[in-house]
Amino acid sequence: MNLVHLKYAVEIAKTNSITKAAENLYTTQPHISRSIRELEATLGVELFRRTPKGLYLTPQGEEFIGYAQNIISQVETVESLYRGGRQAAQQFSISVPRANYISTAFTAFVKRLDPSLRTEIFYKETNSERAIINICESDYKLGILRYQESYDRYFKNMLEEKGLHAELIYEFSYRLIMSRKHPLATKAEITIDDLTPYTEIAHADPFVPSLPLSTVRKNEVVDNVYKHIYVFERGSQMDILSESDEAFIWVSPMSEEALERFGLVERVCAENKKRYRDILIYKKDYTLSNLDLMFIDELNHVKAQLT
Numbered sequence: 001m002n003l004v005h006l007k008y009a010v011e012i013a014k015t016n017s018i019t020k021a022a023e024n025l026y027t028t029q030p031h032i033s034r035s036i037r038e039l040e041a042t043l044g045v046e047l048f049r050r051t052p053k054g055l056y057l058t059p060q061g062e063e064f065i066g067y068a069q070n071i072i073s074q075v076e077t078v079e080s081l082y083r084g085g086r087q088a089a090q091q092f093s094i095s096v097p098r099a100n101y102i103s104t105a106f107t108a109f110v111k112r113l114d115p116s117l118r119t120e121i122f123y124k125e126t127n128s129e130r131a132i133i134n135i136c137e138s139d140y141k142l143g144i145l146r147y148q149e150s151y152d153r154y155f156k157n158m159l160e161e162k163g164l165h166a167e168l169i170y171e172f173s174y175r176l177i178m179s180r181k182h183p184l185a186t187k188a189e190i191t192i193d194d195l196t197p198y199t200e201i202a203h204a205d206p207f208v209p210s211l212p213l214s215t216v217r218k219n220e221v222v223d224n225v226y227k228h229i230y231v232f233e234r235g236s237q238m239d240i241l242s243e244s245d246e247a248f249i250w251v252s253p254m255s256e257e258a259l260e261r262f263g264l265v266e267r268v269c270a271e272n273k274k275r276y277r278d279i280l281i282y283k284k285d286y287t288l289s290n291l292d293l294m295f296i297d298e299l300n301h302v303k304a305q306l307t
Contacts, residue, residue, distance in 0.1 A: 001039055001042050001043070003071070003072070003075060004035070005035050005036070005038070005039045006068040006071060006072055007025065007072060008021065008025065008032050008035050008036060008039075009036060009039060009047060009061075009064070009065060009068055010065060010068050010069055010072065011024055011025055012032070012036065012048065012055055013048075013057055013061070013065045016053075016054035016055055016056060017054050017055065018032050018033055018036070018055065036048065043064070045058075045060040045061075045064070046058050046060065046061070047060065047061035047064055047065075048061055049061075089117065089118035089119060089120045090113055090114060090117050090118065090119045090120070090121070090291060091120045091121075091289075091291070092120075092121050092122070092141070092289070092291040092292065092295065093121070093122035093123075093134075093139065093140040093141050093142065094122070094123060094124070094140065094141070094142040094143060094144065094295070095124045095125075095126050095130060095131035095134045095135070095140055095142075095143045095144070096123070096124070096125055096126075096131070096143070096144045097125070097126075097127070097128070097131075097144060097145070097146035097278065098125045098203060098233065098234040098237070099146070099251070099252050099278070100234075100251070100252070100254045100255065100258045101170075101252060101253065101254070101255065101299075101302050101303060101306060102144065102278075102299065102302075103125075103234070104255055104257075104258065104302050105295065105298040105299040105301070105302040105303075106123055106295070106298075108298045108301070108302070109294060109295045109298045112294060112298075113291075122140065124140070125233065125234060126205075127203070127205040127207045128145040128146060128147060128155075128207045129205075129207035129209075131143035131144065131145055131281070132145070132158075132159075132162065132164070132281070135164065135281065135282065135283060136162055136164075141282055141283075141286060141289075141292065142280065142281070142282050142292060142295075143280075143281045143282070144169070144278055144279065144280055144281070145166075145278070145279045145281060146252075146276060146277070146278050146279075147276065147277060147279075148274055148275070148276055148277075149171075149274075149275040149276065149277055150274075152277065154209050155209065155279070157209075158209040159281060163283060163284050163285075164281045164282065164283060164284065165281065165282055165283070165284045165286075166279050166280070166281050167279065167280050168277060168278075168279055168280075169278050169279065169280045169296075169299060169300075169303070170252070170277070170278040170303055171275060171276070171277050171278075172252050172253060172275070172276055172278075173268075173272060173273075173274065173275055173276070174250035174251060174252065174272060174274065174276060175250070175251060175252070175253050175254070175266045175267065175268060176190060176195075176248055176249075176250060176266070176267040176268070176269055177241060177248065177249050177250075177251050177254060177259075177264050177265070177266055177267075178241065178247065178248040178249075178264065178265060178267070179241055179242060179243075179244060179245050179247070179263060179264060179265075180263050180264065180265050181245035182198075182245050182246070182247075182248065182265075183245070184198075184248070184267070185265045185267075187267075189270065190267050190268075190269045191269065191271055192223075192224060192269065192271045192272070193224065195224070195225050195248065195269075196224045196225060196226075198225065198227070198246050198247065198248055199225075199227040199228065199229060199244070199246050199247045199248070200225045200227065200228050200229070200247075200248060200249065200250075201228075201229050201231060201237050201240055201241065201247050201248065201249040202228055202229070202230055202231075202249070202250075203230070203231060203232070203237075204230035204231060204232050205232065229247070237249060238262050241262065241264055242262045242263050242264065250272070252276065252278070253266065253306040254266055254306075255302070255305065255306065280296070
């Protein structure tokens, strides 16, 4: 069995025809037929069912084609990285909550990358569910989950079941963020009741394993606030807060530089007792790369500057 035989099998599965596969791969029909017979003899299974209407995969053939496609894809990736003497890429991937301190750390991390190397960086702002899926089912290496401290048991059980390592990187209480023009911006002490007339900006996709979205969302917003705008990305949230003197949001602590840039203020509400955790996750059999460690270093540096 060799890579060429795998490519022949994949093309036949795609076209259901040896003749069409031969045309697409610029070879002859007898050659492909002989190669497939050799492949089936080596494996000891029949990959294709021959019919008057063409060749169709057997159950064993469907399983085999899945593996073959993965092998071909991996080989092509390696070839693209090293063909022509090119250096390997700087590769880094992470899914994170929509948090200013994390994006600040990511910006500092990007500045430290070697400009002479090919670079492939994936940074996705999303909720905890998608961050877990990206590691378990896609090719993301790191994730950061954010959840209320009261949900710790739910997440620990799920992460253990999925074979994911978890470590605490930040624990905090949410702060109120609003425009400098907001009527509450200069108030010395803000209460929950003070927020009632105003519009709360909230993320639309909170997640806690085993709990319905409606329950989690209800627990994430203020009970006596009746106007909400749900957003999925941080850019819109910052635009609304900057331009509106009626909106506010609960977020993790922000840097003074970010507050200044967007014309915002940060306030503490003593009545808000909820504690949140940001948890770094990755597969238990994964070894952190130098780039991973560099990002974590920037994360800790930014976090240390927050009050």
